[in-house]
Amino acid sequence: MEPNNKIKITVITIYAASLVAFGFIVDxxxxxxxxxxxxxxxxxxxxxxxxxxxxxxxxxxxxxxxTLMFIFILYKLKLNYSGVTIAALFTISGFAFFGKNIVNVWVIVLGVFVYARFQKEKFAKYVYIALFGTALSPLVTEILFSDIWSLSMRIVVSVLIGLAVGFILPPLSTFLLRAHQGFNLYNIGFTAGIIGTMFVSVFKSYGFFPESQMIWSTGNNFTIACYLAVVFISMIVAGFYLDRDSLSKLKNIFEYPGRLIEDFVFLEGIGPTLVNMGLNGIIATTYVIIVRGAINGPTLAGIFTIVGFSAFGKHCRNIIPIFIGVFLGSLTKVWAINDPAILLAALFGTCLAPIAGEFGWIYGVIAGFVHSSVVLNVGILHGGTNLYNNGFSAGLVAAFLVPVINAFRKEEVE
Amino acid sequence: MKHVNKRLCKIVDEVFTYFLNIGANDITVNFKDKDDHYQINLKCNYTSMNKKKLDKLIKYINHPKSEEMEEYYWELAGESDIDTELTLVGMMTDDKTIEVTEDTIEIKLKRYKKS
Structure with a gap:
């Protein structure tokens, strides 16, 4: 392990522990x-x-x-913390407000583990796929808590399906990267959307229809915003404390297009990366408040995912065009800017940030505009079993937009 | 490990694309399959290359080996001609040397067969 890995682990562990502490403060x-x-x-x-x-x-x-459980697993695997580690852990933190829990994720992780054993490889090689791949946890619980068979039958089938999902994730997620060429940061979302669509199609053929639902809490904006403010400001302060040159290095971060793989922790260090994370967290939270949206489980997932991927591709220059695209959509389309699905489209749609970073802000606006429509139309395919529905949609949008943009514009490599 | 040959081709593809994009018109690729490792040497000429670009190249290629990143992202190497994935080249190789003269760049990459 590299020497400053301990600092990174400590910082991330403190933020994970703060979630537990805050839970015990409010209840x-x-x-x-x-x-x-x-x-x-x-x-x-x-x-x-x-x-x-x-x-x-x-x-x-x-x-x-x-999050602490996954931090422990990564610690035991002796992995060096990089941008993708932070992105994966914050994605876990976020979605643990909105579909992932301390029980339902493990079957899929076990499936990835079985795949690693099958390939006679170390599990560590596939651990990020396992972490992100827990997006399909609802596929497991949808069967487990249905009323179609006896409990023992449901346990057997849901475990088998979870294992199968985990097993096929590694080859599929790698292969599908080529479809969007790294312009969708939530690649597993795209993969999970394809897998979810396949499984749900088979389910429906046997008369089992997964049911989407809408549990959306409101009225907690002030309390949660106070917690988020402390977290994000502390990230900025910690970033400057760990690296006095964080400001100049932050300017370097703003210059990266953000396309996969751009690891800000490796490229500029943990200090400026933390500043970038805190800054983007404030921008995302402010956006939700300005459009009068609710800060709740799903929007927290969106905010935390932005913060995590601020170590791995996102910065204010490439995410703001996506917000603008979704906002412009709300002026011309049939929905309101603070409708739940649109609020999530704006937050999670920032996985298309590399399009703005690589081709310019106007293309980022177009990507956000198109994404906000596509995302409303694809959830039905996987019956809501893929938590990264926006990643699925963004994969389609990137695969569609990037070749079209390239046809009109081609630049030399930097 | 799966797709060993394809991964080697991807490494060459990524660096080769980069050389073309900086305006090289004389490129040499030398590949050797040795007992315990693969040796890939790529050399090109160049006419204009500012220091910032050169520093970036060196920084990206010198990314430490990272099996977990390679396993997930290796398919991206050599896929795009508008952006680089040179960090992936660093992640997929164990030893790397970059030699820059006034008019040539030579990159020597070693990838062990067993990690």
Whole structure:
């Protein structure tokens, strides 16, 4: 392990632990235990806001515990923390408010582990695919908590499906990168969308229809915004503390297009990366507040995912055009800017940031504009079983837009 | 490990594309399959290359070997001609040397067969 890896692990662990601590500040242990029980014993298809299901305390504790568990696994695997590590862990933290929990993710992780063993390789090689791949956890719980068969049958089938999903994720996720050439940062979202579509198509052929839902809590903006403000400001302060040159290096970060693979931790160091993460967290939270959206489980997932990928491709210059694209869409299309699906489209749609970074802000606006329509139309394919529905949509948008943009514009490599 | 040959081709493809994009018109690729490793040497001429670009090249290629990143992202190498994936080349190789003269760049890459 490299020497400053300990610093990175410590910083990320503190943020994960702060989620648990905040959970215990806002709710009593009894409320948290009861809330966790509710979260763990129900289907998780889109959109299941864990704050709405189990309360704020339980949702934060679930998020913090799950992140700490994955931090422990990465520690045991002796991995050096890079931009993708931070992106993966914050994605876990975020989606643990909105579909992933301390029980339902493990079967898929086990599936990836079995694949590694099958290939006679170390699990460490596939660990990031395993972390991101937990997006399909609702596929497991949708069967487990349905009423179609006996409990023992449901356990067997849901475990088998989880293992199968984990097993096919590594080859598929690598192969599908070529479709969008790294212009969709949520590549596993694209992969999971394809897998979810295949599985749900087979389910439907046998008369089983996964049910989408809409659990969307409101009224917690002030409390959660206070927590987020402390977290994001502390990231900026920590970033400057760890590297006094963070400001000049932050300017370097703004120059990267952000296309996969642009690892800001390797390229500029952990200090400026933390500043970038804090800055983008503030921008994303401010966006939700300005459009009068709710800060809840799903939007927290969007905000945390932006923060995580601010170590691996996102910065304010390439995400703001996406926000503008979605906003312009709201002026001309039939929905409102703070509708739940559109709020999520703006936050998660920033996975198309590399299009703005590589081709210019106007193409980023177009990408956001197109994405906000496509994302509303693809969820039905996988029946809400892919938590990264926006990643699925963004993969399609990037695969469609990039060749078209290239046809009109071609530049030399930098 | 799967697709060993294709991965080697991707490494060459990525660096070769980069050389073409900086205006090289004389490129040599030398590949050797040795007992315990593969040796890939690529050399090109160049006419104008500012220091910033050169520093970037050296920084990207010198990315430490990273099996977990390679396993997920190797398919991206050599895929795009508008942007580089030179960090992937660094992640996919164990030893790397870059020699720059007034008019040539030579990159020597070693990739061990067993990690």
């Amino acid at each position: 009593t242990p009894y409320e948290i235990a009861a809330g966790l029980l509710r979260i763990l014993t129900r289907p998780d298809t889109l959109v299941t806001d864990y704050i709405g299901v189990g309360g704020m305390g339980a949702a934060f504790v679930n998020s913090g515990l799950l």
